[in-house]
Amino acid sequence: MYATAWFCDGEAPSQAPPIPVPRVVERGADDTAAWLVTEAVPGVAAAEEWPEHQRFAVVEAMAELARALHELPVEDCPFDRRLDAAVAEARRNVAEGLWTSTTCSRDLGVDVGAAGP
Structure with missing residues (x-):
């Protein structure tokens, strides 16, 4: 799945940036709020203490994710x-x-x- 996939019933549109995201379980809105529920994803939280030899790679991966997220168009964001x-x-x-x-x-x-x- 990709960051814009919830607008496409789980299919990544051809113009979607390559940012994997968890599967959307439910989304909705009412007069006061909007919500999005996703599946948990496997892996280790970035906040965990990482072995010293992995720390630089973790920081680089998080920086790359932040760069990719910041490049997404905000106009289509439902929140x-x-x-x-x-x-x-x-x-x-x-x-x-x-x-x-x-x-x-x-x-x-x-x-x-x-x-x-």
């Missing part, structure tokens, strides 16, 4: 994560009671009390 959109979404969630000190603590492991006033 808007620009700062102004993310802040507006966060404000709506707080106003609607979706994010409280309890949900932040439970869902994100955030100690809201330690964050200060």
Whole structure:
């Protein structure tokens, strides 16, 4: 699968960049949010501690992935994560009671009390 494949029912279009991605299990949207659920992919997380002789190759692979992702056209992306959109979404969630000190603590492991006033 390729990064633009979810628009093509899993078939990589001929113009798709060669960026493998996990298979999309479900995607959808409602009046307040959009979501994308993918399969887990095999491998070792880049955040893991790598043996010293592999570290340079891991960094190069991650840099190449970042370069390839940054070259993708953003016009077709179904998600808007620009700062102004993310802040507006966060404000709506707080106003609607979706994010409280309890949900932040439970869902994100955030100690809201330690964050200060």
